[in-house]
Amino acid sequence: MSKRTLVVGASANPDRYSFIATEMLKSYEHEVYPYGLRAGKIGSAQIETVWPTGQLFDTVTMYVGSQNQESYIKPILELKPKRVIFNPGTENADFAAQLKQHGIEPIEACTLVMLRTKQY
Numbered sequence: 347m348s349k350r351t352l353v354v355g356a357s358a359n360p361d362r363y364s365f366i367a368t369e370m371l372k373s374y375e376h377e378v379y380p381y382g383l384r385a386g387k388i389g390s391a392q393i394e395t396v397w398p399t400g401q402l403f404d405t406v407t408m409y410v411g412s413q414n415q416e417s418y419i420k421p422i423l424e425l426k427p428k429r430v431i432f433n434p435g436t437e438n439a440d441f442a443a444q445l446k447q448h449g450i451e452p453i454e455a456c457t458l459v460m461l462r463t464k465q466y
Contacts, residue, residue, distance in 0.1 A: 349466065350377040350402065352427070354418060355409030356393045358386025363433065364409035367457045374461050379403070397421055405466075407431040407457045412438040423448050431457055 351371055356364045364380070368388040371378045379401070382393045399421075406427045410418065415438055422430060423444065429451040432438060442452035460466040 348376050349404035351379070351405045351407055352398060352403045352425070353378060353380045353407055353409065354422075356380030356382040356388060357409075358382075358384070358388060358393060362409070363458070367407060367409070367433075370458060370461050374466065376466075398425070401425070403427045405429050405431060407433060408436040409433055411436055412441070415441055419444060423450070426450065429453055431455055431460070433457055 353364055353368050356368060359365060365388050368378050368380045368391055372389065372391065378391060379398055380388055380391050380393045381397065383395065384393070385395050386393045403425055404427060406422055406425065408415070408430060419441055427450060430445055431453045432442065433456055437454050445452045457466070
C-alpha cells in the first residue's frame with residue numbers, strides 16, 4: 347500500500363540521505379513529495395520549494411536537524427500526517443511531544459531501514 351510521503355530537507359546531492367530516501371521511496375512505489383529550500387531534481391522527482399499547504403500525507407520524513415525545525419512545526423501540524431519520522435540526527439523531543447498532543451505518531455527511526463525491513 348502506497349504511503350504518500352513528504353520528504354522535508356530534500357537535496358539534489360546524491361550523497362545526502364534525503365536524496366537516497368526519495369529514490370528508495372519511489373522504488374518501493376510510494377508517492378513522494380520532496381521539499382527543500384533549493385530547487386533541483388532527484389531522479390525524475392522535482393524538489394519543490396513551495397510548502398504543500400492543504401495536501402494529504404500519510405508520512406512526513408525529516409532530514410532537517412532539530413536546530414532548524416522550528417519553522418516546520420506549525421506547517422507539519424497543519425498537514426495532520428499520520429506520522430513523522432525523525433531520521434538519525436533530526437530527533438526533537440519537544441516537537442515529538444507536540445505531535446503526540448495532536449494525535450500524530452512521532453517515530454525515531456531511519457526511513458531507509460524501515461523500507462528495507464518492511465516496517466514502513
